[in-house]
Amino acid sequence: TTNEALKKKKEKELEEKRLEKQKKKAEDWAKREFENRQHYDENGQTAYSRGRSRRRAAKRFIDPSNELCFVPCSQYAGLPASGEPGSQPFIVNVHSSVYALVDLHSHLSTAEVMGFLAGTWNA
DSSP: OHHHHHHHHHHHHHHHHHHHHHHHHHHHHHHHHHHHSOOOOTTSOOHHHHHSOOOOOOGGGOOTTSSSOOOOOOOOOSSTTSOOTTOOSSOOOOOHHHHHHHHHHHHHOSSOOOOOOOOOOOO
């Protein structure tokens, strides 16, 4: 009976070690998953995007004195043109033929596709 008791005790210890190892493995996996999730910082960047090299912004295109200039993108909150603080002060309507033209242009071009969004401003 002492052999059986020792055998059961050893089996119990092995099972406890196996469970502990399994628990640690699950905790490590959960920790890695948490760290790998894309968390946005105060600049709106993820850990992945912060680690990537970036091209320098084309400063020559950002010229507010020129009517035809590139405007840096901004982040808005709330409904467009609602007047809420931080909301987009305008609504953008794009005609369906523009989608077709952009799609055609992107398939025919071998270089980067970019362009102007033109329209009228009615405050």
